[in-house]
Amino acid sequence: MSANREKDSQGNQDRQEKEQPRRRQARGERRIAQLLEAAATVFSTTGYTAASTNAIAREAGVSPGTLYQFFPNKEAIAIELGDRLMHELREMYGEALAPVDPATPLNEAVGAAVDRFIAFNCAHPVFFALMHGPDIPGRMAEEHDALHATLLSRIEGLLLSFLPDADPAVLARTAHMCLGLYKAGLELVLAHEGAERDAYVQELKNALIRYLDPLVGDNLGQGEAARTAT
Amino acid sequence: MSANREKDSQGNQDRQEKEQPRRRQARGERRIAQLLEAAATVFSTTGYTAASTNAIAREAGVSPGTLYQFFPNKEAIAIELGDRLMHELREMYGEALAPVDPATPLNEAVGAAVDRFIAFNCAHPVFFALMHGPDIPGRMAEEHDALHATLLSRIEGLLLSFLPDADPAVLARTAHMCLGLYKAGLELVLAHEGAERDAYVQELKNALIRYLDPLVGDNLGQGEAARTAT
Amino acid sequence: MSANREKDSQGNQDRQEKEQPRRRQARGERRIAQLLEAAATVFSTTGYTAASTNAIAREAGVSPGTLYQFFPNKEAIAIELGDRLMHELREMYGEALAPVDPATPLNEAVGAAVDRFIAFNCAHPVFFALMHGPDIPGRMAEEHDALHATLLSRIEGLLLSFLPDADPAVLARTAHMCLGLYKAGLELVLAHEGAERDAYVQELKNALIRYLDPLVGDNLGQGEAARTAT
Amino acid sequence: MSANREKDSQGNQDRQEKEQPRRRQARGERRIAQLLEAAATVFSTTGYTAASTNAIAREAGVSPGTLYQFFPNKEAIAIELGDRLMHELREMYGEALAPVDPATPLNEAVGAAVDRFIAFNCAHPVFFALMHGPDIPGRMAEEHDALHATLLSRIEGLLLSFLPDADPAVLARTAHMCLGLYKAGLELVLAHEGAERDAYVQELKNALIRYLDPLVGDNLGQGEAARTAT
DNA sequence: GATGAATGAGGATTCATTCAT
């Protein structure tokens, strides 16, 4: 049933004999990556709750025991997955989303941010599952909340560029709304392909821009831009 | 929470024979309602996947066997629940959302629709769980899609009042976006209480109105309204 | 006294009838007895830790699921088993071991008590396993201790008949020693059969009588009796 | 949790070649001792059945593979541990317990023997676990029995000093009883500390002496001694 | 129709043991 055994024919023979511990660790790291990838697949297919560790192991081509050599339980897999995704997000786009030149027109800033996020989410479909999870039980909810909080603070950072003197409560609410809108749009984007997908991306941008536009009333001309963006 | 004592000691034996089938039916209906109510509670608490039929039966105060006398499986419960919710929605708000006087300003129309939906969703928290389910497995997805489709067509109806000559594809996309935006906002609304909840309701309306406003360009003055709605 | 069912007390109001439950419950009770008997067999064969619930179910001739319909986990089985054994012990020998006529010679009192206990233990070999368990984990240790404490207090009661004015600390220590001696002897008794077993029973009595004899110095002549008992 | 690098940097390179096999052996011996020590800790903490080989390896600071380089399986560890303990016992107290001057009063002989054994058991808590194990599965029971047999023969030897012309069957039975009594007392001794422990040690001696005293009837005056020992 | 016992496959997790390096 289980075909496994180092199927990665990467020909990594150039590694050194001195670095034996490193080799060991390297193998472990590879397995971990492999398992996380498998978990990503299974999570995005079935959702966290319905995902079984055996299925993840099978998807990764290893035995269940191997999975538990690297992760103490199912939760830990999702948590590590979330951590890695956040890390990558951070690496790709810098520590903050924010450092936007306030002179940048809103529609450009939003458009760029959405494009980036969409690209990231298309590359990592699990991110959506983890971000979106409504049925996350136990200690994992904390992780979920942490991920959420991180995203929110980034969005707040971005918004601050445009709304430097906003009431913190309003700012928080606006960030929540933006994240919600984004998630809603993302779901539609991921559900379509090709031209239709692009159209939804544009609609998502429109929705965000139009939602935010009145809040940055001093940036003249943007309302007009937004109105003609379709 | 309904008591279920069928020991009708009414002494009216002659009537009993004739009415037995009806009584039976009536009892069955009561049981079904009881079970669906319990299912609604359990589904909204734990989500569909994590909900167990035994838990539903226990919540309904009946044995698992009884549950399976009325529903062939777990899926069927959710499906029936969805159907009933749609039915109730239809009863409450008419066959279509649409019959809106085209002269109604957009913000009023959207505001009224959102208020209605929010009220409905607050009254029936399961609706959100069923509408939102990202981890719906197997054949149940069809039902989910059906529910979705119904909502979409209603939204399209409403939109048609304002965009009578829109491209069908654009119309569909717009409806999808509206539904997505609504779901996103609903999640935030349900997650808060009191004044904060009201604030989110307003934000949700704003988001929808501003999103739609440019599409109904002929309705002069509404952009202004939207801009000042906060 | 009955098995502890998983009872989420969720406001189930007035339920079922009066006659059927008897039958149902009767079947359940029989299953419980069956399962406890199987557990007794398995526990005495392999010890608590090494005993598997599947093995118990198999021994009882039922599926694993059935076992868990009556017991929430492995611990509960052992606990219920212990409770039933204590209950039976109490039923057989009265609430206390003690009400011994102080005029009874020590050797007779001890002999009678040992005979009774031996008979009980031979009839219920698990009792030894539960009493003796050195590797009992988790919450079950409490039960074990409770069982132990019960036995100790009974022994103390008996001793008080002979040592009415003993220091409580000494009394406790003496009771512990008696129980320990008894357990040690019991192990040997259970390990043999026929005449050899009888011989060990006699040796156990001797050990206890001789240990206690000097403590009841006022009962003249008992030392002599003890010395010739072999 | 000790690091375990065998990079013995003794700088004596010339010796190395000749002595490599010896060094190897020495290293192996050290590993074995290390593993047995770890096993002793784990066994006495969790019991044999619940002890995992991985836990032993971890406690020893080595990998599971290393453990299996020296022991073919879990059983073998316990067996070797038992053997070493017996060996040490023999080394410490001579080949026999017996060489007791028959003129030694019984209470002195028993008191000395008990003190020695108690000291040994306190120094090696595993001994109790191995000696006492009621849940020993499979082939390991043989080893357990062997250990037991050794102890018994030593006790018999000691008894022979006092009962030179006893029936072998009686002798064996008496030895079994003494060992049982000792184990029972030991359990109580190990369960207490300080003055209470000492008190239990004394009680254990009393129990043994009083048990044996009548058997050595020709040693006048000992009965008296036993009676006043408390 | 109602009950609750019964089922058994499946899920998370552990562990003795083996294997490649």
Add this chain to the structure above:
DNA sequence: TATGAATGAATCCTCATTCAT
């Protein structure tokens, strides 16, 4: 030799579903 990854059967327990009464 030492390592630590790998295995897979076994463990405890759950749950959708069926059955006898």
